[in-house]
Amino acid sequence: MNKILLTPFPQKDVIGDTSPILPKDIGGYDFPPASSFHKLLESLKARIERPSKPSPSQVKKKEKPQAPQLSSKVPIVVLVFDEAHTLTNQEQKDENWSNLSALQRALHALSHFPMFSLFLSTRAKMPQFTSASDDASSKITVGALKLSEPFTDLGFDTLAKKVSFNSCWTLGFVTHDSHIVHLGRPL
């Protein structure tokens, strides 16, 4: 089944207030998840930046192994919540609090870390992910923060490269994994 890709992670309204929204003691390392995440990040960075064992060919050529470069634009940690509608309290309509709202607050407090969250669902109706009026956070209700819209009906060839016969397109290129994985629906 195709899934709806949701990003319920609240974002700052570009027109609204740009000052920090959460107290520093929550966004800082006094917040236990932030402290834990900081340790995880340091550990991951150390593993990534530590030179790996040189390959046999590098030994033969007396080359030094190259450490991969970290980009500030690429998240180091990706969290994926499958069937994320189970985090909501859709059957209890009077309840303001849900696992999702708590998770949103925690993730927002970690927003300065190189982390990205994906919420996937096969449900067609997801008001608690997309409707500001249904959200427990007053900052979202008044518009200081806004919810990202879900990605639905992604279609086919969304990520495909545009073919140009003027450039050097070859069978080697169009039969490579890097080309064919971009055709069809994103798996």
Place this chain on the structure above:
Amino acid sequence: MFAVGKLLNDDPNTQEFTEHQKLACLSQRFPIQFNSTTYISHASEMKQVEEHLRVCLKVDANLQSMETVSPSEPLLSEAAYVVMARKSFQPLTTFKSILEGFAIHQGDRGEFLVLLLLTLARDQTVGCPGKNGHPKHRFFSFPSFVYGNLFKASTSLLLTQSTVSALKMLMQDFPNATMHFNHFIKLHGFSSVNKKLLLLLMTRGAGVLCANSQASIDAINVFLISGTELQTDNLGVVLYQIKNNADYKDLPEPRLFDSMDPYDLKILEAGDKPISLIRIFFALASHCWQQAI
């Protein structure tokens, strides 16, 4: 292997397949259409959508019928190739059991059998998949595909002397020709086939099954005359005509080949230069089993 697991909805290394998994694999190679009229056949079609990546295009208002397809997704076609290469798959037996076991459109003139033969010839030409599921190269030599796999050199006793000469001439004329396809898609219009579209379809590894009632041709493949550069002036076309009627015998009839004219068929426009063209006629109901070119 990830795509294999998604297509089978099972362990990607499994060696035993359900009929639904087999149908899912063949559906990724050529455009099998459901012809569901009963509750049981609807259930099979829905299962393909729910578990095997078939796509639902439309459901009628009372939820009694649906229109589904396996769209052109080359990664899933490669996954199906990996599965079909396993000994337990037995493509021909599987094809027969699927035609008999599911409410699917069997074709009017044996076109699905021919598409299966072309697909198997392609798979043999690229060779078996390696441990990572890749063949050595996904594109392949066009002469080897035609003479070696589609028309087997080992069955040369069944080929007339003139046919063997013609095939050898093909190898001399196109020694560096290359080809790439791993699945076929069905077109639904007569006017959409032209050389640019065919080259675009090649970039996704798609051959063509022509629209119903298309005059003179039933399927199309393309190849590159020399090397691997995708340019319209490096394009060659293979046109197939398929008949499952005993009136068509094993002896070639020139008028049938003449009717497969790329200008009449609008593959080329009036001012275009001629292109390299191979025309193949499948007379499937011929009583005499012989290959003639």
